[in-house]
Amino acid sequence: MKALRKFLDKKKPLFEKGGKFAKLQSTFDAFDTFLFVPDHTSKTGTHIKDAIDLKRTMSVVVMALIPSLLFGMYNIGYQHFLSVGETAPLMDMFVYGLIKVLPIVVVSYVVGLGIEFAFAQMRGHAVNEGFLVSGMLIPLVMPVEAPLWMVAVSTAFAVVIGKEVFGGTGMNIWNPALIARAFFFFAYPSKMSGDAVWIAEKADTFSGATPLADAAALVDATPAQAESLMSGALSQTWDMFIGLIPGSIGETSTLAILIGAVILIATGIGSWRIMLSVFVGGYAMGAIFNLIGANPYMELIPAWQHLIMGGFAFGAVFMATDPVSATQTTRGKYIYGFLIGFLAVLIRVMNAGFPEAMMLAILFMNTFAPLIDHYVVQGNVKRRLKRVKVKA
Amino acid sequence: MSEVKKIKKGLDIKLIGKAEKVLEKADRSETYAIKPTDFPGLTPKLKVKVDAEVKAGSPLFFDKYSPEINFASPVSGKVIAVNRGERRKILEVVVQADAEIQYEEFKKADPNGLSREEVKEELLKSGLWAFIRQRPYDVIAKPEDTPKAIFVSAFDSAPLAADVDFLVEGEAEAFQAGIDALAKLTDGKVHLNINPNLNQAKMFSEVKNATVNKFAGVHPAGNVGVQIHHIDPINKGETAWVVRPQEVVFIGRLFQKGIYDVSRKIALCGSEVKTPCYFETITGASVRNILKGKLKDDEKIRVVSGNVLTGKHIPEDGFIGMYDSQITVIPEGDKFEFLGWAMPGLSKFSMSKSFFSWLTPNKKYRLDANLNGEHRAYVVSGEYEKVLPMDVLPVHLIKSILVEDIDQMEQLGIYEVAPEDFALCEFVCTSKIDVQDIVRQGIDLMIKEMS
Numbered sequence A: 001m002k003a004l005r006k007f008l009d010k011k012k013p014l015f016e017k018g019g020k021f022a023k024l025q026s027t028f029d030a031f032d033t034f035l036f037v038p039d040h041t042s043k044t045g046t047h048i049k050d051a052i053d054l055k056r057t058m059s060v061v062v063m064a065l066i067p068s069l070l071f072g073m074y075n076i077g078y079q080h081f082l083s084v085g086e087t088a089p090l091m092d093m094f095v096y097g098l099i100k101v102l103p104i105v106v107v108s109y110v111v112g113l114g115i116e117f118a119f120a121q122m123r124g125h126a127v128n129e130g131f132l133v134s135g136m137l138i139p140l141v142m143p144v145e146a147p148l149w150m151v152a153v154s155t156a157f158a159v160v161i162g163k164e165v166f167g168g169t170g171m172n173i174w175n176p177a178l179i180a181r182a183f184f185f186f187a188y189p190s191k192m193s194g195d196a197v198w199i200a201e202k203a204d205t206f207s208g209a210t211p212l213a214d215a216a217a218l219v220d221a222t223p224a225q226a227e228s229l230m231s232g233a234l235s236q237t238w239d240m241f242i243g244l245i246p247g248s249i250g251e252t253s254t255l256a257i258l259i260g261a262v263i264l265i266a267t268g269i270g271s272w273r274i275m276l277s278v279f280v281g282g283y284a285m286g287a288i289f290n291l292i293g294a295n296p297y298m299e300l301i302p303a304w305q306h307l308i309m310g311g312f313a314f315g316a317v318f319m320a321t322d323p324v325s326a327t328q329t330t331r332g333k334y335i336y337g338f339l340i341g342f343l344a345v346l347i348r349v350m351n352a353g354f355p356e357a358m359m360l361a362i363l364f365m366n367t368f369a370p371l372i373d374h375y376v377v378q379g380n381v382k383r384r385l386k387r388v389k390v391k392a
Numbered sequence B: 001m002s003e004v005k006k007i008k009k010g011l012d013i014k015l016i017g018k019a020e021k022v023l024e025k026a027d028r029s030e031t032y033a034i035k036p037t038d039f040p041g042l043t044p045k046l047k048v049k050v051d052a053e054v055k056a057g058s059p060l061f062f063d064k065y066s067p068e069i070n071f072a073s074p075v076s077g078k079v080i081a082v083n084r085g086e087r088r089k090i091l092e093v094v095v096q097a098d099a100e101i102q103y104e105e106f107k108k109a110d111p112n113g114l115s116r117e118e119v120k121e122e123l124l125k126s127g128l129w130a131f132i133r134q135r136p137y138d139v140i141a142k143p144e145d146t147p148k149a150i151f152v153s154a155f156d157s158a159p160l161a162a163d164v165d166f167l168v169e170g171e172a173e174a175f176q177a178g179i180d181a182l183a184k185l186t187d188g189k190v191h192l193n194i195n196p197n198l199n200q201a202k203m204f205s206e207v208k209n210a211t212v213n214k215f216a217g218v219h220p221a222g223n224v225g226v227q228i229h230h231i232d233p234i235n236k237g238e239t240a241w242v243v244r245p246q247e248v249v250f251i252g253r254l255f256q257k258g259i260y261d262v263s264r265k266i267a268l269c270g271s272e273v274k275t276p277c278y279f280e281t282i283t284g285a286s287v288r289n290i291l292k293g294k295l296k297d298d299e300k301i302r303v304v305s306g307n308v309l310t311g312k313h314i315p316e317d318g319f320i321g322m323y324d325s326q327i328t329v330i331p332e333g334d335k336f337e338f339l340g341w342a343m344p345g346l347s348k349f350s351m352s353k354s355f356f357s358w359l360t361p362n363k364k365y366r367l368d369a370n371l372n373g374e375h376r377a378y379v380v381s382g383e384y385e386k387v388l389p390m391d392v393l394p395v396h397l398i399k400s401i402l403v404e405d406i407d408q409m410e411q412l413g414i415y416e417v418a419p420e421d422f423a424l425c426e427f428v429c430t431s432k433i434d435v436q437d438i439v440r441q442g443i444d445l446m447i448k449e450m451s
Helices: A002-015 A022-035 A054-084 A090-123 A131-140 A148-162 A176-187 A211-217 A223-230 A237-242 A254-267 A272-292 A296-300 A312-319 A330-350 A358-391 B116-126 B172-185 B224-231 B245-257 B394-402 B406-411 B419-428 B435-450
Strands: B004-007 B031-034 B044-046 B059-063 B070-072 B077-084 B090-097 B133-135 B149-153 B189-194 B211-217 B240-242 B263-269 B277-282 B301-305 B312-314 B326-331
Touching: A002 A022, A022 A090, A054 A090, A054 A131, A054 A254, A054 A312, A090 A131, A090 A148, A131 A148, A131 A176, A131 A312, A148 A176, A176 A358, A211 A223, A211 A330, A223 A296, A237 A254, A254 A272, A254 A312, A272 A296, A272 A312, A272 A330, A312 A330, A312 A358, A330 A358, A358 B406, B004 B224, B044 B090, B059 B090, B070 B116, B116 B172, B116 B245, B133 B224, B149 B172, B149 B224, B149 B245, B172 B189, B172 B245, B189 B224, B211 B224, B224 B240, B224 B419, B245 B263, B394 B406, B394 B435, B406 B435, B419 B435
Parallel strands: B004 B211, B149 B189, B149 B240, B189 B211, B263 B326
Antiparallel strands: B031 B090, B044 B059, B059 B070, B077 B090, B133 B240, B263 B277, B301 B312, B301 B326
């Protein structure tokens, strides 16, 4: 490693001000600090620092996403072979999924990081680690049949409009990965709806409807239709929990997502407050619908089932918890999370046009996060003022 | 018996090198210095020139804006240097000590029999006033104020902190006299805050003329700012004064003996010290003789006057800070680490459990001064809240300081905080933001705007 360090130290002046490649300073710096934690020591303030940095934080989140990614790959293969009616060994399913998913991951990272580097260079900033996570989240919320160029355009849109225009990582107001998905959803709706996009090379004869689509169909169903729908994919709750259902690449397996959640909570990096309150909010709305029971969807889908369908769990664990776009105050986190879960189920059931409402609910609450924080901050200010008045 | 306030938010950082309660002899330091930079916001005016002869208690300089506040020489001898920095800012006034210390004579008296004005005058004249600090702002107290209360924290919870009981052992009478003097200065109470888990000395638990409060829990339980927040928080327009136990003893000695005697024990600690222990010395002493032969010499080191969270980096022949009772020596750590952010990290300490060192909760660490990363914008939220046991929203306060919004700073509690209360926030910060510096900037701005 000493040789590598020596090499980097020798090349460093070329990239510094006045050097031949000064324009690539951020790029060099990004690689240098990736390979070596720099020798910077504290100049003022505390003389010792916690070992954690943003690279560590982000890599823990990526690690927490790995179960979902791996399971997603397997499930892509599983769904494909199921639809064409073949049986295949586990490894074949996984490799099939790997071949399908890997290009999407690569496109997301190459496009996103390319833009990040370019912006950092333009501004003369260090390259921020934020995209390491976004770059993994984007493929996981894409349908497997998403054309690569669409993934590229969505990613570019998310990084430029979702993040860089606000000043980069830490400054954005919406979750960049969800911006990518929202862009995709509204720009290329045909590629993110219907039954065909969720299963790779689906046989036409195979229905392959997602449980969410089936549930949405319940709204105007006659009792007989409702019964047949309820005995289809919707009755396979165990499959839904494990994740053997069609859906976006990484969102199907509640189990894999929960493993990720455990990693995030145990390391203290993800906010358990947000995760918990999203689930509570979703359950609460589901329970209210159960009580109202105005149509078969409200009546027949138990509240807890909302939590394992579609992107609910994935959104709760990985999307809502993005610390930059979420609320920042402790109390605010409970309110923010609860409203996300509440709204997601509300939109899901009330608006058949948006069966996957989690994305919209989170983006909507991202928008309102500063407002929630504002009220929490005002609460703190009021307590302080009250103290003075009590004395006076 | 008052109830124990348990501080739950915070963090005990376990480091290698806690000082053994043994008093070792070191060669007497030859030079002593008072550093105006130890007093935030001070504009010093010199009273002596180089080569002047001074006694212990003779003023070396005073506060330009409160000329009655003097800063006295800790020993007798000759002023040998006035070291200046950029724009001729005075950094150190150095005194070469005589073999035998000559003291300026002040009035001996029982403080109980004196009036407030007399106590004040003695403290100002002798230079001991500089040890009385105020909240808000964490600066030297203004003599014209009458504080609503005076707070003394009788324990220190900082990493490797000196044992306060050991520091003032055998000084019970001087301590009580000091408390008596302080009691004269306020219409309210003198609060003495102890930790019931430390089995503290009777001079604290059975103190007269003061109210004993009990605090337990993790650092910053021993920070006086945190204690004030839980006992009697500071509102706009109020002031409270704070003094540390050793300094209470100095005040007591003034009234008992009529001299400016600022000799104190200090702890020499840290992972780079061979045998961490205590030394008898005098405030402002050069650390050269104390460190001589005591350090492990395997790598570049950093000497800190004070603790690793709030102390100042001093050279190996530098001087102990005015308010410090410990010297901590840690490795400098100015080295690159290959893929350091990706390693399991068994020897890395983190509040988060993202390093596997959380498997060994009682392990003591040898931490260096490396930043362990780079400066970034705020990304992670909720970190500061875990280590700040106050009803203050730390990140919002920091941001209001950064945009210099005076009203917002006031509303969010700038009067209640001192940089040291935010030291742990700075330690745990993933984005490596200089939180203490920012808080100090905010305080400086408030002082400027409010005066």
